[in-house]
Amino acid sequence: MRLPRILNQCHPIPGFVYGQASFAQDQQAVLIPVRPRKRSTALCSGRHQPAPGYDQSRTPRRFEFIGFWGYLVFLVYCMRRVNCQQCGVVVEEVPWGMGKHASTKVHMHFLGHWARKLSWKETAEEFRTSWDKVHDAVEYLVTWGLEHRVLGAIRAIGVDEIQRGKGHKYLTLVYQIDLGCTRLLWIGKERTVKTFKEFFAMIGPGVSAKIEFVCSDMWKPYLGVIREKCSQALNILDRFHIVAKVNKALDDIRSAEARRMKGDGYEPVLSKSRWCLLKRPANLTANQKVKLKDLVRYNLQSVRAYLLKEDFQQLWNYESTALGSQVPRPMVPPGDALADRADDESRQNFTRSP
Ligand SMILES: [Zn+2]
Numbered sequence: 624m625r626l627p628r629i630l631n632q633c634h635p636i637p638g639f640v641y642g643q644a645s646f647a648q649d650q651q652a653v654l655i656p657v658r659p660r661k662r663s664t665a666l667c668s669g670r671h672q673p674a675p676g677y678d679q680s681r682t683p684r685r686f687e688f689i690g691f692w693g694y695l696v697f698l699v700y701c702m703r704r705v706n707c708q709q710c711g712v713v714v715e716e717v718p719w720g721m722g723k724h725a726s727t728k729v730h731m732h733f734l735g736h737w738a739r740k741l742s743w744k745e746t747a748e749e750f751r752t753s754w755d756k757v758h759d760a761v762e763y764l765v766t767w768g769l770e771h772r773v774l775g776a777i778r779a780i781g782v783d784e785i786q787r788g789k790g791h792k793y794l795t796l797v798y799q800i801d802l803g804c805t806r807l808l809w810i811g812k813e814r815t816v817k818t819f820k821e822f823f824a825m826i827g828p829g830v831s832a833k834i835e836f837v838c839s840d841m842w843k844p845y846l847g848v849i850r851e852k853c854s855q856a857l858n859i860l861d862r863f864h865i866v867a868k869v870n871k872a873l874d875d876i877r878s879a880e881a882r883r884m885k886g887d888g889y890e891p892v893l894s895k896s897r898w899c900l901l902k903r904p905a906n907l908t909a910n911q912k913v914k915l916k917d918l919v920r921y922n923l924q925s926v927r928a929y930l931l932k933e934d935f936q937q938l939w940n941y942e943s944t945a946l947g948s949q950v951p952r953p954m955v956p957p958g959d960a961l962a963d964r965a966d967d968e969s970r971q972n973f974t975r976s977p
Contacts (some may be wrong), residue, residue, distance in 0.1 A: 627656060634729060636718050638663040652695040655688070657719075665703045668722070669710035674761060677704040677712050686720050686727045687752070698727060721763065726756060734760035774826060777801065777808075779836040782822075782845055784814040797822050800838065816844040823852040839863050869932045876928050
């Protein structure tokens with residue numbers, strides 16, 4: 624069996640013919656000549672339409688193909704030029720290549736495929752090519768993927784920032800987190816209002832209007848943009864920040880109450896019970912349990928706040944298939960989301976009794 628026959632089977636190129644393969648001078652590579660089929664018309668690279676021929680280069684160009692048995696494989700072709708009515712005399716477009724890329728499209732697919740399994744450096748070493756070629760291949764695949772991407776309906780998105788490099792440099796990442804479809808949708812520089820708005824500009828108002836859930840942390844610019852661009856969605860905040868806020872609020876209430884009670888002569892009770900309030904009930908000593916009981920009798924705000932926090936933890940850990948699949952909509956309206964970490968320091972903490 625000859626190589627052209629295999630190639631016609633696995634990589635046919637309409638309008639072109641494979642010639643007999645031969646070794647390159649150094650015996651390290653297999654060269655497969657390609658020539659245009661007789662009377663076939665070339666495509667103008669500007670408009671991707673057939674155009675009258677002009678001339679053909681005498682210098683063959685090599686396009687790297689997928690290698691085999693330790694040999695590098697190249698398609699060798701002398702480019703034609705066309706005389707296009709609109710573009711003038713331009714080089715033709717060949718179906719196996721892309722502009723000035725020295726790789727064939729299949730070779731870029733091949734490298735890109737391996738670059739998902741290995742590091743780019745390893746891919747380059749393993750297939751005897753350069754890091755730049757692997758980078759080009761990945762770029763080609765990503766561009767292709769983005770052009771052919773179907774956004775479709777998106778029910779849930781998650782937004783978060785990651786730090787890049789040294790110092791406070793961030794990227795904003797937006798993921799689709801639907802059941803059965805988890806994918807990275809978008810990356811933007813910085814973590815500002817402007818950054819996140821660019822995401823909504825990319826998906827457009829039609830898609831944003833159908834988003835039902837947005838998961839985010841409590842970074843104020845994100846919260847603002849979610850309220851503005853996705854007001855119908857339920858904004859789900861991450862547990863870490865809520866617990867941190869609850870702890871902070873609990874501490875503030877406790878210290879405020881301690882100050883107030885100091886005047887009333889209750890000081891020892893509360894200051895010695897400080898840690899009881901922050902401890903898990905299971906970890907309390909018998910003595911501490913008694914103290915806590917006393918405190919409950921005072922009906923202190925801090926005790927009620929503490930109980931509220933416990934309720935919250937219980938709710939979070941509550942596992943129910945019914946709850947897990949469908950969060951009741953009125954649970955947290957987006958307007959109730961607490962804003963900003965930076966303001967925390969100076970802000971008054973409001974607590975209501977459970
Ligand atoms: Zn043209």
